[in-house]
Amino acid sequence: MLSNTTKLFFAIILFLTSNGLIAQTTGNPEFDPKNSVPILGMDFSLLGKMSTKIEEDEGFPENEQYENFLYKQGQLFNQKNEMIGEYLMRYNVYRDEMEANKASSPTKIIFYKDQLGKVTLEKVDYHVLEYVDENGNLVKGYFTSPIFNSNCSIFIKHEKKLKKGKPAKDSYHEDTKTTVVSTKKYFLRFMDGKLQPISLNKNKILKTFPKFQDEVQDFIKENKLKMKTEEDLVTLVKFYNHQLAS
Numbered sequence: 750m751l752s753n754t755t756k757l758f759f760a761i762i763l764f765l766t767s768n769g770l771i772a773q774t775t776g777n778p779e780f781d782p783k784n785s786v787p788i789l790g791m792d793f794s795l796l797g798k799m800s801t802k803i804e805e806d807e808g809f810p811e812n813e814q815y816e817n818f819l820y821k822q823g824q825l826f827n828q829k830n831e832m833i834g835e836y837l838m839r840y841n842v843y844r845d846e847m848e849a850n851k852a853s854s855p856t857k858i859i860f861y862k863d864q865l866g867k868v869t870l871e872k873v874d875y876h877v878l879e880y881v882d883e884n885g886n887l888v889k890g891y892f893t894s895p896i897f898n899s900n901c902s903i904f905i906k907h908e909k910k911l912k913k914g915k916p917a918k919d920s921y922h923e924d925t926k927t928t929v930v931s932t933k934k935y936f937l938r939f940m941d942g943k944l945q946p947i948s949l950n951k952n953k954i955l956k957t958f959p960k961f962q963d964e965v966q967d968f969i970k971e972n973k974l975k976m977k978t979e980e981d982l983v984t985l986v987k988f989y990n991h992q993l994a995s
Contacts, residue, residue, distance in 0.1 A: 809911060816839070879944070945957055
């Protein structure tokens with residue numbers, strides 16, 4: 750017969766295990782573990798670094814560094830566009846990293862970008878592309894694409910940064926809070942395969958197009974495009990691709 754101490758020990762273990770499972774499954778109601786390639790028990794040394802604890806993003810309000818902090822079903826594709834696995838994942842915009850998780854397990858993976866062509870998460874494709882960062886380094890990052898075309902594509906780099914609060918300068922003012930600022934950077938890719946950063950500015954965008962500059966300029970005028978929004982950029986690139994296909 751088990752002693753009271755032993756019974757208590759097993760009761761605590763059962764309680765903690767049950768709660769761990771509930772926390773994972775209720776946070777991901779759309780996920781069926783039976784349909785996922787299991788994370789544990791496989792060699793992921795070529796896909797990513799494994800960790801039982803993701804570094805905290807210092808200063809960020811809880812979970813605001815993510816596009817969606819809940820883990821959702823996602824797929825990895827190699828550079829030949831072949832699917833190489835399905836996992837519970839989420840996108841850390843601040844770090845520009847895809848984190849994977851297995852239900853009921855504390856083990857996480859941060860995927861290496863070198864092995865990937867794209868990641869599909871919640872029906873959104875995140876293309877892995879080389880670009881020159883703000884420090885002048887050639888790096889790889891995740892990009893969404895409202896227009897994906899061999900002639901001219903639009904790629905968007907999502908970023909999140911902290912705008913740190915400041916203490917009040919005197920008793921007549923209040924402290925300002927630390928806030929998260931979400932931004933987008935836009936790129937065009939033409940047939941040469943290189944990403945060209947652009948600003949949502951009419952004159953700067955016009956100079957970016959290698960062909961049909963007169964037609965592009967006339968189209969902007971005729972359709973009264975101010976070229977200050979993503980919607981105007983999409984409209985213009987659709988016109989440009991149509992011109993090339995004609």
